[in-house]
Amino acid sequence: MATIKDVSDLAGVSQATVSRVLNGTTRVDDDKKRRVLEAIKQLGYRPNAHAKSLASNRSNSIGMVVSELAGPYFGEMMAGAEAIIRRNDKQMLIASSHASESEEREVIDFLLSCRCDALILHAETLSDAELVKIHQQGTVLVLLNRYIPAIAEQCFVLDNELGGFIQTEHMIQQGRRRVACILGPQWKHDAKERFEGYLRALKQYQLPFDPELVVEGDFQESGGYAGVKKLIARGARFDALVCANDEMALGAMDALSEQGVAIPEQVAVIGFDDIAYANYVTPKLSSIHFPVRQIAADAAWLVMQSVYKMEPPEEIVQQVMPKLVTRQSSNCG
Amino acid sequence: MATIKDVSDLAGVSQATVSRVLNGTTRVDDDKKRRVLEAIKQLGYRPNAHAKSLASNRSNSIGMVVSELAGPYFGEMMAGAEAIIRRNDKQMLIASSHASESEEREVIDFLLSCRCDALILHAETLSDAELVKIHQQGTVLVLLNRYIPAIAEQCFVLDNELGGFIQTEHMIQQGRRRVACILGPQWKHDAKERFEGYLRALKQYQLPFDPELVVEGDFQESGGYAGVKKLIARGARFDALVCANDEMALGAMDALSEQGVAIPEQVAVIGFDDIAYANYVTPKLSSIHFPVRQIAADAAWLVMQSVYKMEPPEEIVQQVMPKLVTRQSSNCG
């Protein structure tokens, strides 16, 4: 592949001049400029990004880490960040960690090797200390759906506990008294917080906590399906089902239908995240709205601002409040 | 950030020696090796990927272009490729084109600037000639869901026409005679081919083609919803609905339910792609199985093979046959 030297030779100018017309740093004689552009086209020249980064100590790229590349939640997250990054003519490098600690460390290492100008992380497994350390070593980083007091200014979060509370409270206000719950993996911060919200709601409305009504899932459809099967197998009786995310709620609804349980008449169901498909199942799924796309976009803006001095069009919101979205599955359709 | 020189200084060896223990190219004295590793840890040294690529003329990265980062179809595609790439210790760079010609060209340019060792493309807008040209210029590239005779060995495809035929035939075999169809954007290759399959099925079963029964959508849920509204508005009568993808089918089912139309009793519905959610809507959606994840994985293997001489565990399949998956929406639940 052609180099800048090939271009300068063909155009009969110095490498420096080629670099100048490429980057527009200094004015260049119109005639020479034409010759350079001509040579570039003729040779099919493309600047080598590696050489550029090496020389300029800027990669113009933002690294992003998500748990999975597939799935509605992370899809929205990636899309939200990318839109902003691309709008500002930067590039985004995406890597997935599969929520494994070793992989999470590995991909962050990779992105640091790429000398990303900043990192946007959905880090689930790394310790607070480890993340703080990366930040202290001089890497600009932003955290999604995770709060670490020491670097609070870098965190973008939804109040998961309140979300869990709202879910549960909604069920109770619909007149339900035996509210079952399918939890997310309890080692995950958000899953745990959502569970805490569930507990607080029960307490506030003076309903007894019954461990028989609670099962832990994996945030996947299959986990929700299995969760309902488990509840039924243990003979649990419930008239409402709070799910820690929408995907499990879909699986749960599938299992309930299979058992001939009417939703919401016999069991009201509510999810969390408000993914697009919540609106396309029958009955439509009530949920807690989690504006992931917007949050990720705001996170990207924070990076644009602190690294490249670009100004965001509106205020950046780092703490967003969960919002109840009622649909048919909780009898409000 | 620390450089290789900092490490060699601290360890009291030459830069070359550090490079050697890093890459394991030559045997290094155990003691020196220890000192180097110690220095690396102490300094928190991370090799600069840019310098590495520049010096070795290898980036160890595969570029991937998809139309969107969000959505079940591309999510599966990315996940399928990434799994294989990461298993072989290479990295994947993802970029999205939003199915716009200028953006598609732009992101490919970016990936070429990154000197990716190969490209995996879901290219919808670029001309055959343009893609062939990239290939001829020496870039290893692989095409997903697109067939270009000149570089057939680089193409991974599903027989979309046959898929469209099977969809339609299935409806007819269910005893339906007025088969409506919500098309994908007709400038897209796959959407057009699927439509051709629809037409062939009608012909083969001697059903008249009625333009009133056909609307063009945008491959999104909202497009499917709007499509049904349009059909109803124009007074079209139909007892089956073939949708060019699942997402439009979900939107269509939503619109039908809203109108009080019973699925499948009054109108049978079938989608295309067999996304995960097809199994979680009510009634469950019949579809054409499109193993995107597997195809993308195979595509990645082809790259691994041709660029890095890695051997795939099984045979790489570049042409896959569409497979009918019957569920409740077509009365086969």
Add this chain to the structure above:
DNA sequence: TTGTATGCGTTATCAT
């Protein structure tokens, strides 16, 4: 086994 020296393709700092 180890060190030295050169080159990779740019940008940036000088002169001119």
Add this chain to the structure above:
DNA sequence: ATGATAACGCATACAA
């Protein structure tokens, strides 16, 4: 405005 030339951080051929 333009041209040399020295970095940038690493791999590698060559010498020792």
